Amino acid sequence: MKNYKVILAYKGTAxxxxxxxxNANTIQQEVEEALGRLLxxxxxxxxxxxxxxxxxxxEFCFNFHTENPIPVKGLLFGCNAQLPDDIALLSAExxxxxxxxxxxxxxxxxxxxVHNSAVKNPFYSDSAYRTARHIDEKMLxxxxxxxxxxxxxxxxxxxxxxxxxxxxxxxxxxxxxxxxLVIFTVAGNxxxxxxxxxxxxxxxxxxxxKLPCGCIPSLLESRDRTLAGRTxxxxxxxxxxxxxxxxEYMQSEHSAP
Amino acid sequence: MKNYKVILAYKGTAxxxxxxxxNANTIQQEVEEALGRLLxxxxxxxxxxxxxxxxxxxEFCFNFHTENPIPVKGLLFGCNAQLPDDIALLSAExxxxxxxxxxxxxxxxxxxxVHNSAVKNPFYSDSAYRTARHIDEKMLxxxxxxxxxxxxxxxxxxxxxxxxxxxxxxxxxxxxxxxxLVIFTVAGNxxxxxxxxxxxxxxxxxxxxKLPCGCIPSLLESRDRTLAGRTxxxxxxxxxxxxxxxxEYMQSEHSAP
Numbered sequence: 001m002k003n004y005k006v007i008l009a010y011k012g013t014a015x016x017x018x019x020x021x022x023n024a025n026t027i028q029q030e031v032e033e034a035l036g037r038l039l040x041x042x043x044x045x046x047x048x049x050x051x052x053x054x055x056x057x058x059e060f061c062f063n064f065h066t067e068n069p070i071p072v073k074g075l076l077f078g079c080n081a082q083l084p085d086d087i088a089l090l091s092a093e094x095x096x097x098x099x100x101x102x103x104x105x106x107x108x109x110x111x112x113x114v115h116n117s118a119v120k121n122p123f124y125s126d127s128a129y130r131t132a133r134h135i136d137e138k139m140l141x142x143x144x145x146x147x148x149x150x151x152x153x154x155x156x157x158x159x160x161x162x163x164x165x166x167x168x169x170x171x172x173x174x175x176x177x178x179x180x181l182v183i184f185t186v187a188g189n190x191x192x193x194x195x196x197x198x199x200x201x202x203x204x205x206x207x208x209x210k211l212p213c214g215c216i217p218s219l220l221e222s223r224d225r226t227l228a229g230r231t232x233x234x235x236x237x238x239x240x241x242x243x244x245x246x247x248e249y250m251q252s253e254h255s256a257p
Numbered sequence: 258m259k260n261y262k263v264i265l266a267y268k269g270t271a272x273x274x275x276x277x278x279x280n281a282n283t284i285q286q287e288v289e290e291a292l293g294r295l296l297x298x299x300x301x302x303x304x305x306x307x308x309x310x311x312x313x314x315x316e317f318c319f320n321f322h323t324e325n326p327i328p329v330k331g332l333l334f335g336c337n338a339q340l341p342d343d344i345a346l347l348s349a350e351x352x353x354x355x356x357x358x359x360x361x362x363x364x365x366x367x368x369x370x371v372h373n374s375a376v377k378n379p380f381y382s383d384s385a386y387r388t389a390r391h392i393d394e395k396m397l398x399x400x401x402x403x404x405x406x407x408x409x410x411x412x413x414x415x416x417x418x419x420x421x422x423x424x425x426x427x428x429x430x431x432x433x434x435x436x437x438l439v440i441f442t443v444a445g446n447x448x449x450x451x452x453x454x455x456x457x458x459x460x461x462x463x464x465x466x467k468l469p470c471g472c473i474p475s476l477l478e479s480r481d482r483t484l485a486g487r488t489x490x491x492x493x494x495x496x497x498x499x500x501x502x503x504x505e506y507m508q509s510e511h512s513a514p
Contacts, residue, residue, distance in 0.1 A: 011379040056380075085382030122268040123313075125342030127380070 001065050004075070005095035006045075008060040011086040013126040013235065016053045018060070027051075027087060031062070034082035038075070039068045048101040048242045049108070052194075054234035056127070058111075059090065059241040063101045101242070107171070107249025109187040109240040112200045112232060117180045128181065129236035133208055135182050140203045141175040144184070146216035147199055148173055154223035156199050157192035158231070166192055166223075171250045175203070185240070187252030197232045198225075205229030258322050261332070262352035263302075265317040268343040270383040270492070273310045275317070284308075284344060288319070291339035295332070296325045305358040305499045306365070309451075311491035313384070315368075316347065316498040320358045358499070364428070364506025366444040366497040369457045369489065374437045385438065386493035390465060392439045397460045398432040401441070403473035404456055405430055411480035413456050414449030415488070423449055423480075428507045432460070442497070444509030454489045455482075462486030 008031065016024035020032070028045060035043040048061040070078070072092050079089050115121060115128040116135045124130065147170045154166040170188040177183070184200050202219065205211045211229060219228050243249045265288065273281035277289070285302060292300040305318040327335070329349050336346050372378060372385040373392045381387065404427045411423040427445040434440070441457050459476065462468045468486060476485050500506040 009379050011382070080377050083377075085377065086379045088377035088379050090376060119347060120337050120340075120342065120345035122266050122343045122345050123384070125268070 001067055001097075003063055003065050003095045003097050003099055004072075004092050005061065005063050005099055005101065006092045007090040008057065008062060009088050009090055010057050010060065011126075012051060012053065012055045012057070014084075014086060017055065018047050018049070018051045018057075027060075030083060030087055031079075034079050035064065037082050038078045039066055039070065041066065041068065046101050048105050049191075049239070051239060052197075052234045052237075054126070055237045055239070057239040060239055061101045061105070061242045061244075063095060063099055104244055105190075105242050106246055107187060107189045107243035107252075108191060109172075109185065109243070109249065109252045110191070110196045111238045111240050112184040112186075112196060113236045113238070114182040114184070114200075114204070114232075115180055116177075116182050121180075124181075126235050129233050131204065135177075135204075135207050137175050137177040137182050139213070140182075140184075140207055143203055143206055143213060143216060144173040144175050144186075144199075146214075146220075147186070151220045152223060153192055153195055153220070155219050155225055155228045156195050156202070157225070158194040158198070159225050161193040163192060168192065168195075172252045173199075185252075187243075187249045189249055194231055197234070197237060198228055198230075200236075201232040202229030204232060258324055258354075260320055260322050260352045260354050260356055261329075261349050262318065262320050262356055262358070263349045264347045265314065265319060266345050266347055267314050267317065268383075269308060269310065269312045269314070271343060274312065275304050275306070275308045275314075284317075287340060287344055288336075291336050292321065294339050295335045296323055296327065298323065298325065303358050305362050306448075306496070308496060309491050309494075311383070312494045312496070313492075314496040317496055318358045318362075318499045318501075320352060320356055361501055362447075362499050363503055364444060364446045364500040364509075365448060366429075366442065366500070366506065366509045367448070367453045368495040368497050369441040369443075369453060370493045370495070371439040371441070371457075371461070371489075372437055373434075373439050378437075381438075383492050386490050388461065392434075392461075392464050394432050394434040394439050396470070397439075397441075397464055400460060400463055400470060400473060401430040401432050401443075401456075403471075403477075404443070408477045409480060410449055410452055410477070412476050412482055412485045413452050413459070414482070415451040415455070416482050418450040420449060425449065425452075429509045430456075442509075444500075444506045446506055451488055454491070454494060455485055455487075457493075458489040459486030461489060 018027045020028040045062045045064040113128040115124045115130040118132040150169045172187040174185045275284045277285040302319045302321040370385040372381045372387040375389040407426045429444040
């Protein structure tokens with residue numbers, strides 16, 4: 001039995017997230033069906049995380065097991081030919097038997113893209129979140145640094161979050177501008193449900209003057225979701241990559257994929 | 258009665274082209290319905306051209322008449338709020354009574370984007386045409402220059418084309434590379450049905466070695482559609498802008514929108 005580690009990219013617009021659901025179209029279902037048709041067997045894939053409906057991934061990771069002797073190149077081209085245009089396998093390699101894309105993940109890097117313009121741009125409608133009011137990206141970059149370090153992120157996860165331990169380490173939180181786009185990049189050892197979207201939503205709330213500058217440390221201390229800002233919508237969020245080497249997420253840099 | 262000249266951008270993926278059809282969703286129908294709801298009257302818009310299903314526009318132009326005294330800003334923001342995310346009005350201005358977006362057009366500029374990669378990229382799937390075989394963009398830039406000038410383009414329009422006069426002036430045809438993207442930019446005083454897609458398809462056929470370098474002058478002379486290359490698919494094509502000043506298309510430059 002071989003265990004394959006596979007890197008996957010997808011545009012999430014048309015899907016109800018990664019994880020298979022009985023009544024909705026998901027990335028997992030598309031990939032399992034494509035691999036199943038290629039290999040002639042039932043395939044179960046194990047994803048590095050769930051992603052919400054409409055969220056994208058540049059380098060998602062999953063693993064799966066097969067007895068099929070298909071070479072890696074055949075696996076990639078064969079599966080890509082079966083997949084819809086908005087999902088693609090980027091690479092695959094054999095992994096140790098005990099590799100599991102979710103349980104072995106040591107960290108992740110996300111990006112959130114805001115289209116900062118009073119005018120709609122049809123070419124960004126499903127790949128960025130538009131907000132008209134001007135964003136001072138240098139101010140937000142400075143505010144975002146309050147998230148860096150080891151903190152209890154209870155106030156920055158969905159009320160639906162069932163995790164006992166809500167302490168995580170954020171190694172990087174940068175905000176920069178590229179023309180009309182404001183790009184938030186955050187890396188850390190783990191993320192709670194909706195955590196990136198609530199952190200970005202809180203920064204946008206600060207930018208709009210509805211929360212004061214310097215409020216993030218006290219929001220973290222409060223552990224109260226209702227005091228933090230809104231949840232930024234899904235279409236701006238990208239899972240950039242997953243780290244499997246110990247401490248690798250600490251080296252997340254601007255040279256992201 | 259005011260006559261408005263309006264600039265429109267749209268991502269054509271979800272639409273059956275610009276022009277209203279009885280049984281399919283089109284850009285014209287969406288815009289007419291949005292304007293109709295805003296102005297409380299039946300609105301007919303006159304587009305600068307048809308575009309095919311899946312083709313995009315960065316600066317399409319249309320005009321329409323109304324008695325409504327709504328200010329231009331209200332027109333823009335009101336209509337954009339009614340339009341789906343993949344269609345946006347960019348600007349509007351009052352035009353002379355006899356301005357007609359199609360009949361007054363003196364030229365147009367198009368762009369065609371090829372994603373030149375062996376690997377699918379889900380983020381380009383509906384905004385570029387992917388081809389795996391390496392493109393020598395300098396060679397194609399040189400080949401494309403054979404289209405520049407006044408020629409009979411009968412061999413480069415769809416067999417469905419009903420135009421008597423198939424002579425057009427092409428003022429510019431450039432091919433350049435930006436990473437994995439190869440970008441074709443063409444401007445001229447008018448374009449026949451499918452003409453840009455057939456010219457690009459012919460250049461790609463030359464790139465693949467299935468037509469010889471230097472063949473374009475004899476293809477033009479042949480006036481025979483069956484001798485030219487294939488029609489490149491719609492998702493790579495963008496109407497960049499429309500020129501209304503005499504000779505303006507001659508000045509089309511790399512500073513396209």
